[in-house]
Amino acid sequence: GQQLNQSPQSMFIQEGEDVSMNCTSSSIFNTWLWYKQDPGEGPVLLIALYKAGELTSNGRLTAQFGITRKDSFLNISASIPSDVGIYFCAGRAGANSKLTFGKGITLSVRP
Amino acid sequence: EAEVAQSPRYKITEKSQAVAFWCDPISGHATLYWYRQILGQGPELLVQFQDESVVDDSQLPKDRFSAERLKGVDSTLKIQPAELGDSAMYLCASSFSGRFQETQYFGPGTRLLVL
Numbered sequence: 001g002q003q004l005n006q007s008p009q010s011m012f013i014q015e016g017e018d019v020s021m022n023c024t025s026s027s028i029f030n031t032w033l034w035y036k037q038d039p040g041e042g043p044v045l046l047i048a049l050y051k052a053g054e055l056t057s058n059g060r061l062t063a064q065f066g067i068t069r070k071d072s073f074l075n076i077s078a079s080i081p082s083d084v085g086i087y088f089c090a091g092r093a094g095a096n097s098k099l100t101f102g103k104g105i106t107l108s109v110r111p
Numbered sequence: 112e113a114e115v116a117q118s119p120r121y122k123i124t125e126k127s128q129a130v131a132f133w134c135d136p137i138s139g140h141a142t143l144y145w146y147r148q149i150l151g152q153g154p155e156l157l158v159q160f161q162d163e164s165v166v167d168d169s170q171l172p173k174d175r176f177s178a179e180r181l182k183g184v185d186s187t188l189k190i191q192p193a194e195l196g197d198s199a200m201y202l203c204a205s206s207f208s209g210r211f212q213e214t215q216y217f218g219p220g221t222r223l224l225v226l
Contacts, residue, residue: 035217040219042218099144101154102153103152
């Protein structure tokens with residue numbers, strides 16, 4: 001079945017630093033989504049991407065839909081303590097396909 | 112801002128007991144999803160509704176799990192009997208139909224612990 005790979009499992013950065021995460025797939029997706037999940041809460045949608053090559057920003061967050069349609073990237077600039085959490089990528093191969101999630105990357109930000 | 116509501120937020124039960132979770136999607140969202148999230152993993156789809164109809168329950172363990180959305184609005188997910196391996200976060204999500212169907216908005220989840 002479809003799988004999304006996110007690595008590393010954890011990232012530790014200093015407040016103020018930029019951080020990049022990527023997500024790769026063994027198959028082509030036509031939708032990429034990035035979610036953030038705080039402990040004990042549901043995932044919150046950060047950015048949605050619908051077109052190969054698309055670059056979308058949401059405040060300090062920027063995400064890109066890879067040209068090959070098999071990957072996506074999320075960048076967080078000037079990190080702050082509230083950026084701490086688990087970042088999931090999710091993809092969908094087609095309109096009638098289910099959403100597949102990666103295992104998530106836990107981000108820690110040192111003050 | 113409209114949100115997906117879920118209750119209870121936490122549930123502790125003993126194995127072999129029955130449990131039920133409730134979800135109220137964002138108003139106007141025709142599509143409703145139930146996911147299970149095991150600690151350290153991403154959410155995995157259990158069942159998807161379009162209005163009151165099930166469109167995908169291929170990953171739902173039907174021997175013990177059931178889901179309904181009788182009036183096409185709120186939904187209930189039931190487990191009977193609960194097993195130790197059912198301990199997880201159960202997430203409900205909803206979305207519009209059409210072009211933005213792909214965007215799903217999640218509720219806060221119900222964390223289940225089976226003893």
